Structures are given as structure tokens and as C-alpha cells.
Amino acid sequence: MMKRGSVFLLMAFVLTGLCGSPAQAFNQPPLNLGLTDILDGGVPGVGTFFTEYVQVYQSDEFKDSNGDDIPGLPRVSSVLSVNQLVHVYKQKLLGAHIGVNVLLPVVSINGGGLPTNPGVLGDLLAGPFLQWLDTKLLGRPFVQRLELDITMPTGQYDKNYALNPGSNLWVIEPFYAFTWFLTPKFSTSWRIHYTFSTKNDDVSPSPFNGFSTEVTPGQVFHFNYSFEYEFFKGFRGAVAGYYLKQLTEDEGSFGDISNSEEQVFAVGPALHYFFSDKFSAGLKTQWETSTENRTEGNRTTLRFTYLF
Numbered sequence: 001m002m003k004r005g006s007v008f009l010l011m012a013f014v015l016t017g018l019c020g021s022p023a024q025a026f027n028q029p030p031l032n033l034g035l036t037d038i039l040d041g042g043v044p045g046v047g048t049f050f051t052e053y054v055q056v057y058q059s060d061e062f063k064d065s066n067g068d069d070i071p072g073l074p075r076v077s078s079v080l081s082v083n084q085l086v087h088v089y090k091q092k093l094l095g096a097h098i099g100v101n102v103l104l105p106v107v108s109i110n111g112g113g114l115p116t117n118p119g120v121l122g123d124l125l126a127g128p129f130l131q132w133l134d135t136k137l138l139g140r141p142f143v144q145r146l147e148l149d150i151t152m153p154t155g156q157y158d159k160n161y162a163l164n165p166g167s168n169l170w171v172i173e174p175f176y177a178f179t180w181f182l183t184p185k186f187s188t189s190w191r192i193h194y195t196f197s198t199k200n201d202d203v204s205p206s207p208f209n210g211f212s213t214e215v216t217p218g219q220v221f222h223f224n225y226s227f228e229y230e231f232f233k234g235f236r237g238a239v240a241g242y243y244l245k246q247l248t249e250d251e252g253s254f255g256d257i258s259n260s261e262e263q264v265f266a267v268g269p270a271l272h273y274f275f276s277d278k279f280s281a282g283l284k285t286q287w288e289t290s291t292e293n294r295t296e297g298n299r300t301t302l303r304f305t306y307l308f
Helices: none
Strands: 047-062 076-093 096-110 127-138 140-151 171-181 185-198 220-232 236-248 262-276 277-293 295-307
Touching: 140 220, 236 277, 262 295
Parallel strands: none
Antiparallel strands: 047 076, 047 295, 076 096, 096 127, 127 140, 140 171, 171 185, 185 220, 220 236, 236 262, 262 277, 277 295
16 A cells, blocks of 8 residues: 555546546646536536536556556545536626536545545536537537636545545646537537646655655646437437546646646547436546546446426
């Protein structure tokens, strides 16, 4: 077993929010990796809706900066519940409906022997957005959303644990999402993020953070994608996944932490069924590959959305 506080690499292991859900990272905070995909550019309609995401992540592989296995580290897993409440107003700005999004993650972590915070509350996320529902691209329906999410350091965090529900930093993350209906049955959806994180000034020094007592994660570009087909009314299947690429090095107490950039790509099948105009459910599983400075594993996600 590793000594308490010796492994900062998993400080942010557990969460990845929706618009902001679980990310298994060495220094990166929780990010939305694969929670959203099918018809992601739109919303159920004007009004208030609630979405529940349940995501299970399992990994027994830790990758270094070259994508090679780091030996001797345990199997880790998490069960994440992301609770999202969204309101879309009738009022418009620039031709788009104004909306607001609030999200709270709750997580259970199995650290495989690593010192793990027994808390369950993750960091609260909130953000305004603009939702266009009636635009077209090349003559085909094209729904799109522009959002600015802010994640606050409200989750449970203690530097003496290698695994924590909270990240002890702020995250500012603009994103653009769209769904393009290429034919009446075939569509593609993308959510494209750019992530800025503030400093976590309360970490345990370790080889993975350059023995720093503070860490500012590097800037990240990441996106979720899906290629969707409606097999019959209300039922869509898809090939879906995500990609993350860290563009700048993490910064520690003594300057930049060399070779700290993270990377991962994932793909898998996804299904979504619209039971009515008010309720839908989806299920998917995705396998990670091409990983650097992260754990590599599998995510399975169940999603329910209800429009009040």
C-alpha cells in the first residue's frame, strides 16, 4: 500500500460533471468525458428539466507520459451520480433562448488500497447558456448551444488523501455543442470544451507533481462526439466517445512540471430512447486508449432526462 498523501496523481480521480462528470486524471480536475453525446446540441424544450447520470468507471492501468504502463499501482473504480437541473427561458438573446444550468456530483470511490476520502460530495457547477433551436446548416436542421460553466471548490477535499471527491480549485470552461441532422435519420453531435483551472494550493508533494505543495493544472482541449442513427421512431443508436488533449504543462511550486500533459481517446456503442416528449433514457459504454499521464479503463453510463 502507498503511504498516505504520497500520490497526488489521483487527487481528481473521481468526478466528471456534465456540462461541466468522473474524470480519472493525475492533476486535471473533473471533466465531462463521455457523459453527453446523442442529440447533445439541443434541449428537451423550453422550461425546466432534470437529468440524472450514473457512470461507472473501472481501471487497472496507469499510463505515463509515453503511454506505457506504470507498474505497481492498484485497480481503482468509482460510481458517480451527476444531478443536473436546467431551465430554458422563453426570452431570447441573439435569436437564442437564454438558459441556466446547475449540476452537483455525488461519488463513491474504491481506491484499491489507496488512501481515499470517505466523503461523497463533489464540486458544484453552474453556468449560463444560449440555445438555438431553429437554425440550419447547408439546408439541414442544426441545433446548437453556447455555454460558460464555472465549477466551484465546494466538494469534500483533504490533501492527506490520494482520492478526493472535490478538487480544491476553480474551473472555468466555455463550450460549444451542436447536433446536425444530415438526413432525417442520421445525425452527428459534438460538444467542444476548453478548460482553464486555477491553483490548488494545498496538495501533498509527490513524484507525480514534482514534489510541489501547489499545482495549477494545464489548459485542456476536449470534446465528446457521436454519430447517430434513428432505427425506429424515438430510438437512436450511435458510435460515441471522447477525446482529451492537455495543451500546456501543469505548473507547480518550482515552475512547470515537465511531461505532465494528459491525453485520452475513447469510443463505444450508445443507445437512447425517447419514451415521450418529456422523458428519455440512454445507455452506453466506452473504452479508453491512446492514454498518457492518466488511468486507462472503461466507462459505462446510464442517463435519464425528464422535462417538467
